[in-house]
Amino acid sequence: xxxxxxxxxxxxxxxxxxxxxISPVDLVEWSLDRIERVDEKLNAFVTxxxxxxxxxxxxxxxxxxxxxYRGPLHGIPIGIKDIIDTxxxxxxxxxxxxxxxxxERDAVVVARLKEAGAIILGKTNTHEFAFGVTTxxxxxxxxxxxxxxxxxxxxxxxxxxAATAAHLCxxxxxxxxxxxxxxxxxxxxxxxxxxxxxxxxxxxVFPLATGFDHVGPITRTAPDAAILLRYMxxxxxxxxxxxxxxxxxxxxxxxxxxxEGARIGVPGELTQISLDTEIREALRAAVSTIEGLGxxxxxxxxxxxxxxxxxxAPLVLAEAAVQHAELLARHPEKYGSDVRVRLRNGQxxxxxxxxxxxxxxxxxxxxxxxxxxxxFLLTPTVQIRPPGIGQETVILDSEELSVISGxxxxxxxxxxxGMPAVAVPFGYGSDxxxxxxxxxxxxxxxxxxxxxxxxxEEATPNLRNRVPPL
Numbered sequence: 001x002x003x004x005x006x007x008x009x010x011x012x013x014x015x016x017x018x019x020x021x022i023s024p025v026d027l028v029e030w031s032l033d034r035i036e037r038v039d040e041k042l043n044a045f046v047t048x049x050x051x052x053x054x055x056x057x058x059x060x061x062x063x064x065x066x067x068x069y070r071g072p073l074h075g076i077p078i079g080i081k082d083i084i085d086t087x088x089x090x091x092x093x094x095x096x097x098x099x100x101x102x103x104e105r106d107a108v109v110v111a112r113l114k115e116a117g118a119i120i121l122g123k124t125n126t127h128e129f130a131f132g133v134t135t136x137x138x139x140x141x142x143x144x145x146x147x148x149x150x151x152x153x154x155x156x157x158x159x160x161x162a163a164t165a166a167h168l169c170x171x172x173x174x175x176x177x178x179x180x181x182x183x184x185x186x187x188x189x190x191x192x193x194x195x196x197x198x199x200x201x202x203x204x205v206f207p208l209a210t211g212f213d214h215v216g217p218i219t220r221t222a223p224d225a226a227i228l229l230r231y232m233x234x235x236x237x238x239x240x241x242x243x244x245x246x247x248x249x250x251x252x253x254x255x256x257x258x259x260e261g262a263r264i265g266v267p268g269e270l271t272q273i274s275l276d277t278e279i280r281e282a283l284r285a286a287v288s289t290i291e292g293l294g295x296x297x298x299x300x301x302x303x304x305x306x307x308x309x310x311x312x313a314p315l316v317l318a319e320a321a322v323q324h325a326e327l328l329a330r331h332p333e334k335y336g337s338d339v340r341v342r343l344r345n346g347q348x349x350x351x352x353x354x355x356x357x358x359x360x361x362x363x364x365x366x367x368x369x370x371x372x373x374x375x376f377l378l379t380p381t382v383q384i385r386p387p388g389i390g391q392e393t394v395i396l397d398s399e400e401l402s403v404i405s406g407x408x409x410x411x412x413x414x415x416x417x418g419m420p421a422v423a424v425p426f427g428y429g430s431d432x433x434x435x436x437x438x439x440x441x442x443x444x445x446x447x448x449x450x451x452x453x454x455x456x457e458e459a460t461p462n463l464r465n466r467v468p469p470l
Contacts, residue, residue: 006030007467010170010224011251014072017064024064024075024119027170028057031077031121035168038470041149044163046082046140047090048122053077056119063117072227072251074117079163079172082123083130084215085204086110093206094126094156096139097327097334107204108236109173109215116231121169124159130175130208131320131339132156133183133407134389138336142389145187146468147433151386154184154407160218161188166468171219171228177208178316179382179411181216182423182438186381189425189434189464191453192218193225196443197418198243200229201236209319210241212312212415222453225422226250229446245444253447257454260294264439265374269305270410274397279380282426282435285463286378286456293459298374304363309405311359312412314346318353321346364417371442376452381423381436383409414440422449424456425464432466 005013005022016022032050039045060075080086083093085103087110092098106114114120125143127135135143135158143158145151146166153162157174161184164172174181176194185192193216200215207213217228230250236242271283287297321343328335328343335343370377384394384406393400414421421440428434441449457464 006034006167009221010072010076010219010227011221013170014074014076017075018069020065024057024060025054027075028053028077028119028121031169035121038166039168041144041470042146042162042166043141043143044124044159044166044168045079045122046092046125046159049089049120052089053119053121060117060119070117073113073231075119076117076170077119077121078113079121079124079160079169080110081157081160081172081174082126083175083206084110084173086120086123089120089123091123092140094128094130094137094140095334097331099139103204105204108201108238109232110204112231112234113228124157124163124172126159127156128336128339129206129324130156130177130180131342133179133404135159135184136390144389145386146470147188148431150388151433152187152389154187154386156180157218158184161185161190161192164188164218164220165190166470171217171224174216174218175205175208176214176216176415177212178312178415179408181214181218182381182411182421183407185218185423186436187386187434189466190218190220190423191222191225191425192216192423193229193446193449194414194421195229195233195446196243196420198241199444199446200232201239201242203236203238207323209316209323211319212316214415222422222424222450222457223251223254226254226450248447250447250450254451254454257451257458259290259452259455259459262290262295262376262452263298263374264290264295264376264378265298265300265370266378267300267302267305269302270379273383273409274399274401275380275383276385276396278429279382279385279435283380283437286426286437289456289460293455300370300374302366302370304366307359307363308413308416309409311356311363312416314348314352315356315360317342317346318348360416367413367417367419368442375441375448377440379410379438381410381438382407385429385433410438419443420446420449422453424453427463428466
């Protein structure tokens with residue numbers, strides 16, 4: 001990998017910033033220059049705020065020089081998904097309805113990152129209202145995958161993933177209701193972390209389905225995700241779902257990263273379904289690597305595997321339909337057709353919703369019991385490779401499969417249970433597009449997840465760290 005600072009990880013570049021070898025002003029200028037040169041191909045950012053970023057960089061430089069260093073995010077340029085409020089910066093929610101919406105306050109998660117010294121470059125493109133897996137936005141245009149511009153980057157946090165993978169920023173925030181951090185991370189060769197439900201405040205984040213919504217970091221390395229989560233997480237009295245639990249210094253705890261002794265369950269019911277051939281090979285490679293590093297692979301049953309989609313989809317659709325009922329009634333013509341159809345499909349009966357909640361409880365209890373026997377669950381992140389821009393179905397094992405289903409087959413379980421999960425890059429396909437596997441852990445076990453991901457990164461550097469051919 002190039003030693004140009006724009007290609008370094010946060011953990012690497014922050015040490016140079018702290019030492020005074022690199023200025024936050026230079027980092028911002030390099031990022032803005034790369035956005036100007038590259039983003040016309042990607043459409044990762046919908047709004048860039050160069051003067052705000054420059055002003056913040058000058059302030060960070062002065063603070064660091066005067067000995068007021070705030071930590072590893074001080075002076076680091078990042079992107080923010082465009083459903084997360086940013087004070088004084090247009091926040092569209094991916095919708096034409098909010099094209100002139102300028103929040104008066106930052107979302108809590110943004111305020112915390114700014115307090116840690118992070119510099120906001122702008123807002124990243126999203127599927128309309130974060131309700132889709134492609135980031136084919138009808139109002140602001142599709143975001144393209146930096147590994148192949150004809151392909152989707154995944155969604156709904158596709159702009160955040162494309163920007164991070166293309167080195168337009170050092171990291172970005174995404175939201176995840178059914179996989180929207182992990183899917184684009186998988187398609188773009190990144191770490192995508194969905195924390196425990198309630199670990200990160202949702203105050204100031206436009207809701208999709210509040211019982212399933214999460215905010216998480218999209219980064220190029222697991223240590224970088226640990227750095228962001230340290231400052232993102234924590235109790236917020238303004239969010240009734242927020243957990244009153246202590247926040248570890250996730251990054252400092254990575255010193256104990258290891259695979260040895262880890263008990264990792266592989267649920268046959270999930271991994272035996274139709275899979276892209278190269279994704280299956282990546283899963284086998286992950287299993288082999290884990291065993292070679294002293295981890296234990298345990299074949300296990302997930303009896304509820306065939307119920308995950310049928311339980312999750314109606315609940316998410318119903319919550320989204322309630323969230324959008326008034327807005328959709330006023331502006332039906334301003335919604336993209338795919339989102340409008342999905343919202344109308346969410347008009348289910350009270351009985352269906354209650355039965356869904358009961359089934360959710362049963363699945364959560366089953367997974368909790370599984371975690372009495374294993375430390376982690378391992379699956380692919382996605383079932384399919386990234387399809388083309390505008391493609392709605394794919395052929396897998398001679399059968400037609402919707403792109404939505406192919407992207408969310410494995411990711412939904414972590415949203416349904418509220419348990420943390422991380423997408424980890426694990427090699428490249430024959431077409432040089434990244435491959436990915438996913439690990440899930442019990443509630444509040446982000447430290448353990450990040451240790452595992454870090455240990456795998458350190459043991460397999462050849463399976464990541466390429467730069468997209470832009």
